[in-house]
Amino acid sequence: MPLLKRLAPQLIALAALALLVTLVFPGFLNISVNDGRLVGPVIDVLKRVAPVALLATGMTLVIATRGIDLSVGTIMAICGAFAAWAIAGGWGLVPALLLALGAGALAGLWNGALVAVVGIQPFVATLILMTMGRGIAQLITEGRILTFTNPGFAFFGSGTFLGLPFPAWLWLATGIGAALLMRRTALGLLIEAIGINRRASALAGVNATVLLIAVYIASGLCAALAGIVVTADIRGADANNAGLWLELDAILAVVIGGNSLLGGRFSILASLLGALIIQTIDTGILLAGFPSEYNLVIKAGLVLVILILQSPRIAAEWRVWRDTRTAPQPAAGARP
């Protein structure tokens, strides 16, 4: 099972975390059925992870092309604002959803065009929308928190479907759908080719420009879904706080998933597990009764550990150290 082997570190980390949280808070793994719905801390984790898991799906693809999308948090705010504006304006559910998704796709197209056509490095290109985006979202909401009452739309944030919260279904379907699309077609391979060497892949006949734009659009769409979930959950669009810091969580999820920031091979499932790990830490800190202030410091420590594990230079030095240590072994082996 190559897939299981690839996911093993993340699965082990998740299991260890769950065990740790259970030790501190014994009821963590309890699941009960209430009104035909599953309830329990684990179900809560599955629900709350939705925005980061959705963002991480798109971010994985972007990072696989050796890019980065810093604007996803603000795209969430923009799409949430559009959706709330449309619902409050009496457009109905489907047009509101389409408007939000359209806005996300447009934002992605903008980022993608800047990166692939104009040739600006991704970090800078997406920074522009990150700076501007909240201003745009506030223009739509006119600086207020737009609230609305629409049971159909609220379902996307707090509804239950077949016993599980709807956001959980949404991120599972999006993530697994995207993973299948990447692995059952050549798309994943082509994206990895661009990430490893865009020029070479273009020379080999990969239409790198179109694919790059498509990847950023996919990231924009994922951000739009995340924005819809967050907006529907609180039944209001908050242009200032929706999606704040979430781009960092999404990047962190991708990195915890073992995907290299330098592009190339990627695994969406591993990123989803990364998102679950982050959310388990968040929930665990709260359940264990620690103040949530510890959250950021723990995340920082986590990033540092992963960086050290991923570092090309440390890896090279480790190899040198191991080789020098094993070098005298033949002499030792010569002993009868």
Added chain:
Amino acid sequence: MNARALPLYATIAIFLVAYLLCWLQFPNILSTRVIGNLLTDNAYLGIVAVGMTLVILSGGIDLSVGSVIAFSGVFIAVLLRDTSLHPLVVFALLLALTTTFGAAMGFLIDRLAMPAFIVTLAGMFLARGAAYMLSIDSVPIQHPFYETLQRAYWLMPGKGRLTLIGVTMLATVLAGMILAHRTRFGTSLYALGGGEATARLMGVRQGRTTMLVYAFSGLMAGLSGIVFSVYTGSGYSLATVGTELTAIAAVVIGGTLLTGGAGYVFGTLVGVLTMGLIQTYIVFDGTLSSWWTKIVIGVLLLLFILLQNGLVKLSRSRLAGDAA
């Protein structure tokens, strides 16, 4: 004309034209009061942007500065509240701490050979988290020395106040200009930003320079935190969220190439003032919402990035033309 300085000239021209347009609509905007306030209100941003300029010149980025400013404010406020140390001692402690923090990040960036933005992202989490751990409430600073600092100003003709923190910013910009343009360290920064491999072959000590430039950025962030705490008279762990992006925007609008290797510290000052001018205009106008600031800054950012992109392509094709 030097093509490299073109973005700087463009920045200065845009600032002057924008000021002219504002002046045509509101003649009062050309008073020393407004200019004094422009310097005071943007002092903390200007200081941190100087550090950011040097980091960006070296081809890096420092995302931790906003959090470090917030941490500095909380650190000062909590220490002044709970101990009887003199503010100057606290300042010295703080600057040593933030400089060490920056140096540690620079060390990691160099040792791990990882992208600077992800290492400083961890630093951003860490500094913000440390600020939260000190206090999640806004802590007021009540110390006679602080009142002296806040009241220190020089009355310019026209009753404008040139405050101490405004002067601190101007002095910092001057120091940054000397450091970047007149020292060996500055030359090393430009060389690193232009190309790491080339810089190494030329004998630039890459590890040392990287560490020093992030240490400098940490120092500037600490100084900016002091100025911000004098400006607001309190320390709050949720303050200055996103200041790192505003500082980056100011640096880019100031004509520094985001990929490193080209730019001027003076341009950053003009970039900061341009952004301050937009805000001042919105205040003068009274009907525009403050979120237009973000949009206008975004548009300016885009314009300058496109301008730089065009210039880089132009110089490359010229190089290719020379080679042919």
